[in-house]
Amino acid sequence: MREYEVNEKGHLVFGGCDTVRLAEKYATPVYVMDEGLIRKRLEEIRTVFLQPYPNARAVYASKAFQTKEMCRLVTEGGLGLDVVSGGEIYAALAAGVDPSCMVFHGNNKTPEEIRMAAEAGVGRFIVDNAYELELLEKQAGRGKAPIRVLLRITPGVDSHTHKFISTGNIDSKFGISLEKEERDRIIKRVMDMEGVELMGFHFHVGSQLHENDSHLAALDILLGLVDEVKESLGFEARELNLGGGFGIYYAKGDQTARLKDFVDPMMEKINRFYHERSLPLPLVFIEPGRWICGEAGITLYTVGSVKNIPGIKTYVAVDGGMPDNPRPILYQAKYEAVLANKAAAPKKQIVSVAGKCCESGDILIEDLPVGPVESGDILAVFSTGAYHHSMASNYNRLLRPPVVMVDEGKDHLSVRRETYEDLIAREL
Ligand SMILES: *Cc1c(COP(=O)(O)O)cnc(C)c1O
16 A cells, blocks of 8 residues: 555645645545656656657657646646647647647547648657558648658557557557558658658557556667668658556556656667667657546545445445546556545555446455445545646536645646536537
8 A cells, every 4th residue: 555644634635735624625526636756757758758858859648647737737837738639639729739749649530620720830740650641641731841750660568558549559549550561652752752851760569557668679670670661761750759648556466657767778788789880869759648637646435335235345435437438447457545634543454445326347456445334434546647637527416526636735726627617519
């Protein structure tokens, strides 16, 4: 179990704020994000990656948690933005993000999204497949600047993570196969396209990884490809994008990845490879999402029904569930939590935390040790900063929770709670 701060009232403290007071002030369920912790992670990216390696660049995978305020925090932190849809581009532009610092991903970008990104001047397109090239061809040459492209490859490595967040395996829906003929045909086509500039290659092996072996294996394959296409097509890759996927702590068995353990061996390999061939060093991008904001978030709920089935289990039901946290039902994700108003109490009871949706599978946590739990208690679930707000739905017409930012004892509302009017606003 993680360590957490408790004040003299026995309340959980997060970002310097009494979480019970936050629950009273903003009501529940509520996402609380510690801005200080996000800044600390951004600073670590600068000190272990951007500063030691002048050819290093980092972009934040905004699908993890995108608000206009988060876009500004990330930009101030010296990172660009990875975007995966017209919606993410729209929000990033609304936040004032420089489009040339955006990297556009996706395995099925629509013609409208490609036009929107090209017109806005998005800095890099990560092309996923041959069909996307057809669409891109229609846009190319229209703007003043060429469209800069990296090709996403499927490195064919298995990452040790849940199947649904593994993306680098050979049968993945993402990326271009490395089968020589197909690969060379696509690369050649991009090289010959007017108004398009091929910069290099991209991989992303998976998410929530604790070990660097999948990244290193994928990098070996990528560098092999760099050699081969220089030989066969005369193309010199000037940019390599190594994706994200650095893991965080959710529950026992996890650990927060040390970024240095991932980037140092990769940079060493890349820089040595380019030196040995007397080629100028390429720009190297990483794209962390979860690692930047996952541990910076908690969700506060109010306990409602406490149902004891004698000799079997106790269900503690909260005022949210799979609409604000679909990860347990998607990936069997594990979490830790504490009663925020009884954070110092000994945890003598084992309970299951149930959501309020009409699904038996809507269970947030199994076998959670807690203090003496009663209706009206506040439950704080940890590590909910990434892929929660951004994945939230309105299933059962629940209202999506607000986002409150905290920092050294100060709090402010960043995203308001949804209203019933919002729920029907689109209905004609
Ligand atoms: C999701 C994703 C990321 C970020 O993954 P994290 O596990 O959140 O770091 C980076 N790059 C690509 C292409 C992705 O799809």
